Amino acid sequence: MARILPEQIIALVDEFAKLPSIGPKTAERLTMYLVRHGDPTRLAGALNGVRDGLGFCAQCHSYATAELCDLCQDNSRDDDSIVVVAQPLDIVAIEKIGSYRGRYHVLHGVLSPIDGVGPAQLKLDSLVSRVQAVSPREVILATNATVEGETTALYVARLLIPHGVKVTRLAHGLPVGADVEYADQVTLGRALAGRTELAA
Amino acid sequence: MARILPEQIIALVDEFAKLPSIGPKTAERLTMYLVRHGDPTRLAGALNGVRDGLGFCAQCHSYATAELCDLCQDNSRDDDSIVVVAQPLDIVAIEKIGSYRGRYHVLHGVLSPIDGVGPAQLKLDSLVSRVQAVSPREVILATNATVEGETTALYVARLLIPHGVKVTRLAHGLPVGADVEYADQVTLGRALAGRTELAA
Numbered sequence: 001m002a003r004i005l006p007e008q009i010i011a012l013v014d015e016f017a018k019l020p021s022i023g024p025k026t027a028e029r030l031t032m033y034l035v036r037h038g039d040p041t042r043l044a045g046a047l048n049g050v051r052d053g054l055g056f057c058a059q060c061h062s063y064a065t066a067e068l069c070d071l072c073q074d075n076s077r078d079d080d081s082i083v084v085v086a087q088p089l090d091i092v093a094i095e096k097i098g099s100y101r102g103r104y105h106v107l108h109g110v111l112s113p114i115d116g117v118g119p120a121q122l123k124l125d126s127l128v129s130r131v132q133a134v135s136p137r138e139v140i141l142a143t144n145a146t147v148e149g150e151t152t153a154l155y156v157a158r159l160l161i162p163h164g165v166k167v168t169r170l171a172h173g174l175p176v177g178a179d180v181e182y183a184d185q186v187t188l189g190r191a192l193a194g195r196t197e198l199a200a
Numbered sequence: 201m202a203r204i205l206p207e208q209i210i211a212l213v214d215e216f217a218k219l220p221s222i223g224p225k226t227a228e229r230l231t232m233y234l235v236r237h238g239d240p241t242r243l244a245g246a247l248n249g250v251r252d253g254l255g256f257c258a259q260c261h262s263y264a265t266a267e268l269c270d271l272c273q274d275n276s277r278d279d280d281s282i283v284v285v286a287q288p289l290d291i292v293a294i295e296k297i298g299s300y301r302g303r304y305h306v307l308h309g310v311l312s313p314i315d316g317v318g319p320a321q322l323k324l325d326s327l328v329s330r331v332q333a334v335s336p337r338e339v340i341l342a343t344n345a346t347v348e349g350e351t352t353a354l355y356v357a358r359l360l361i362p363h364g365v366k367v368t369r370l371a372h373g374l375p376v377g378a379d380v381e382y383a384d385q386v387t388l389g390r391a392l393a394g395r396t397e398l399a400a
Contacts, residue, residue, distance in 0.1 A: 039245040047244035
């Protein structure tokens with residue numbers, strides 16, 4: 001059968017379609033956009049360079065190109081608190097709030113026996129060592145509000161509390177802008193349990 | 201301010217975010233997937249090669265790496281009909297039906313005065329020349345069922361009918377699987393007007 005479109009176009013569609021959340025139609029659209037209007041070589045350059053010298057920070061385990069990542073090297077940050085996240089992108093989300101000035105620790109996953117992820121697969125030993133070495137005032141557990149995220153938070157809390165550090169968890173409740181009417185009962189239950197008192 | 205993630209990761213996120221239908225969150229997810237699990241250099245290779253020797257078919261104006269595209273070179277195809285489409289991807293969609301064995305012609309756009317696309321911007325002269333040279337039995341207009349697509353189809357029809365060729369248009373009606381109850385009135389009106397008689 002004759003090819004409908006030239007080989008190199010089909011090759012690029014196929015590569016795009018391998019990416020998560022990119023279906024065949026989107027892969028076709030992205031390819032056509034790059035063939036017509038975009039700059040495929042710029043994206044290619046960024047792809048080729050993305051792993052150059054890329055490693056993990058020796059302290060927080062986020063991505064880094066030196067021994068320590070920029071955030072760990074930044075002396076203006078507060079050593080008194082550590083936010084524990086599952087993956088490096090969670091740091092980006094929390095930094096976007098703009099108000100947190102402390103440190104981070106990336107677990108690189110959450111406890112999930114079904115996926116074969118136990119405590120040994122997470123960066124827990126180095127977290128305990130950090131807490132012992134730095135004695136932060138507070139460790140804030142910022143794993144997802146999922147079963148795995150909750151389980152991991154509980155596990156980390158039990159691991160750290162004996163070391164005399166205050167361990168906190170992100171609040172659960174109604175997302176900003178949400179309707180009580182449409183909130184699911186679990187979220188609403190957590191919002192009720194975690195209700196806060198208003199000042200007079 | 202310290203960078204939250206290394207420069208090359210941010211560069212790749214930025215490049216992905218330039219693509220249509222890729223928002224910043226998806227760009228982050230795609231980048232993280234490629235950094236961790238995927239093969240960024242394979243996608244880079246496909247991107248670098250996508251424009252290599254790529255041109256347009258001298259006959260149908262679809263993408264081609266030779267003077268003629270594979271479909272135009274294929275002698276087993278039927279010269280008796282030409283399907284007129286707005287862009288090369290439309291050929292892929294029609295080929296997927298599996299039953300059309302004729303030729304194609306790509307207009308490279310639809311008439312859209314608001315975007316500055318007039319008849320001179322479309323591959324209309326070569327379509328008229330092809331119709332004159334080949335004298336196909338039928339020209340099937342397969343532009344989108346939008347205002348621009350309809351206008352273009354009418355324009356092309358008026359251009360070709362004087363040359364003694366039968367010009368047809370894709371049928372409008374209920375998409376397969378659709379409920380009459382939920383169909384919009386314009387579609388339902390076209391489905392009623394285009395009703396077909398059932399054999400006894």
